[in-house]
Amino acid sequence: MSFAEKIQQNKGLSLALGGLLATGGLAYYFYNNFKGRKEGKRGCPYSAQKIQSVYDKLGGKENIAAAVSKFYDKVLKDDRVKHFFKNTDMKHQVKQQTNFLCFAFGGPNNYVGKNMKDGHKGMNIDDSQFNAIVELLAQTLTEMGVPQDAIGEIANICEPLRKDVCFQ
Numbered sequence: 001m002s003f004a005e006k007i008q009q010n011k012g013l014s015l016a017l018g019g020l021l022a023t024g025g026l027a028y029y030f031y032n033n034f035k036g037r038k039e040g041k042r043g044c045p046y047s048a049q050k051i052q053s054v055y056d057k058l059g060g061k062e063n064i065a066a067a068v069s070k071f072y073d074k075v076l077k078d079d080r081v082k083h084f085f086k087n088t089d090m091k092h093q094v095k096q097q098t099n100f101l102c103f104a105f106g107g108p109n110n111y112v113g114k115n116m117k118d119g120h121k122g123m124n125i126d127d128s129q130f131n132a133i134v135e136l137l138a139q140t141l142t143e144m145g146v147p148q149d150a151i152g153e154i155a156n157i158c159e160p161l162r163k164d165v166c167f168q
Helices: 005-009 019-034 044-060 061-075 090-104 127-143 148-165
Strands: none
Touching: 005 148, 044 061, 044 148, 061 090, 061 127
């Protein structure tokens, strides 16, 4: 079953890289729980070890940065979600998103930003818009040759964060 079919079957199984939106809460959690600890000595729980493998599977920061850039190219052309970025400095957005995804997936901690709930407060994002972000992310990752099992792993990590994005 393709990832797109999984999204339809599970009413928007999320990626968030949405999709990018959803990983902020995860990054916030790890930032607050593991900041100040030396690399490799974080005492990460099992789920963090799993996230590290996602960072490695994606090929590190360069590949994540490329995915984020391609993802936003798609987002800014999509009528369902482009309005959320109307007044956004996209160069800064891409940099921030790259940094926090690297960290959320177990890479270096260069993310300085809001958690998911605070970052999306007042945006009135609904499930269909969240699903659109997930769809665009899945397309981007698929086009970049990311294996479906890695995309599914990202989805499983990020789905619980939907409630912080679609809470208004």
